[in-house]
Amino acid sequence: MTTASDRQPTVKVPQQASPAHDTLDVPPGETRRGRRALLAGGAVLALVAGGGFAARYAFKGDVPRGVTVLGVNLGGLTRAEAGTVLRAHLAADPRTSAAVRVRVEKKSATVSPAAIGLVVDVDATVDAASGGRPSLSGGRSVAPVIAVDADLLDAALLKAVGPVGTPMRAPAVTFTGLTPKAVHPAPGRGLDPERSAEAVKAGWLSGEPVTVPLVELRPATTAEEVDRLVEEVARPAVAAPLTITSEKGTLTVPPAAIAKSLVLTADRTGLIEPRFDPKKLRASVASRLARIEVAAKDASFTFAGGKPKIVAGADGRGLDLAALAPDLLTAARSSDARTVKASLTTAAPATSVADLERLGVKEKVSTFTTKFTGGLSSPRSQNIVTAAKQVRGALVLPGKTFSLNRHTGERGYAQGYKDAPVIVGGDLQPGVGGGVSQFTTTLFNATYYAGLEDVEHKPHSYYFDRYPAVIESTIFWPDLDFRFKNNTPYGVLIHTAHTSDSITVSVWSTRVWDKVTTEWSPRRNITSPQTITKPDGPDCIATSGLIGFTQDAWRLFHKGGKVVQREKFTWKYDPEPRFICGAPA
Structure with a gap:
């Protein structure tokens, strides 16, 4: 009996064959097919070996080849x-x-x-x-x-x-008195930040101009939602007062104050989120708040013995309206639960002793004095003293600009100023606040010699020998101002003082320059005054006349024993006419 295994090809290995030259005895008819199989097997082995090398080559490093x-x-x-x-x-x-x-x-x-x-x-x-x-x-x-x-x-x-497209109409609820009004939204076309960013990223490195598309902009709050806000928020809010209770008393917020401080306007996306503005609310009930709050007192400078001294501030006690705003909004939407309970919180001073100590106000940097033209009791001198008192103790922080007009406000009768000669249209005539220009000149020179930055000043039209030529300044509300900038890293504190015949302004800070001096050029283009006769009366002030001229002044900044900076000022003075009061000859 013959089995299947008996029909398989038989492989015979000669016993004396060299291992290096083994031969295969293949039955007739199988020779070519066997050779092809062997060749194919060798190719597969070669491919596998080559593929492994290629893979190792391709994956070398973290970034693939190619x-x-x-x-x-x-x-x-x-x-x-x-x-x-x-x-x-x-x-x-x-x-x-x-x-x-x-x-x-x-x-x-x-x-x-x-x-x-x-x-x-x-x-x-x-x-x-x-x-x-x-x-x-x-x-x-x-x-x-x-x-x-x-x-x-x-x-x-x-x-x-600039403006592009068409702006969308933002939704809002506004108040006319206590009556709410709906402002319905309308779509527009404009820039959308995300779409603009996509366009710029896609076209940036192409070398061609990038076209940024406009898209339709629809407010996030719909007309229906605006109407709902009118009925569910605005109308109930102003229907009755709100009450805030505290351990120091009760604050009543009237409907008018609610209407002024309830915010129902949209953000840039057109979304309305009702809220109370604590600043507007505080302003609306300021007089009522004063009855239960104690304002914090800032640390401040005072002068003792002619030197600055820091006076500590004090904590205050007040209502934190920002923290109360969510509860107030909830109460405003209610018809009966319109009372909010609150506690007074400690309010620290905005400026502490440490804040003032860091300013470096420690030495007198400059001082300047001018003489009165009349006694201390004259209206002109009184105006100078009044302005000096208003400016005494003014603190100018680093980088800030001081404005004399803004600091004193309008200088009128209500502020204690009197009539004294002023220059109006080239004529001397009585005017409220006359003489304040002498204080302005004194202040200007004190800041000038402190080395502070001149921002705005204007010399007089005529030269008066009580002032240094060119480096002097007039002032007139509201058109002419004197301004300087504190261009140092230290605080600048102004002190003023007067005697029976003089006004003095001193600047306290930390010295930046060794000293500041002035050099003047000779006068040039000198012109003589003309004589003008004016009708006699209270508006006529007789003068002897003054020459006109042009002159330069250089501000010199000294450091380390040498001049390190120069600043030039030039001014042309007109000749002041010789005014005669009386009928023409």
């Missing part, structure tokens, strides 16, 4: 190496720093990449390049990952191209 970004080959590099190579390429690429040209409707503009946070995110780009499969033949291009600040871009576009 991957490029912006034309730069990153294949085979580690993430760190790829980041370094890509950053170097971007730094050398002028497109990454050049202004981006944009078009919005028919308007064109440019924006700076740095101003809008427009950059290639190198780390994210390398992450993208590291993903995917390698390419054994050819390459794979990976787009750079670009980032931009959508809000900065939106602001830059609005500034660069």
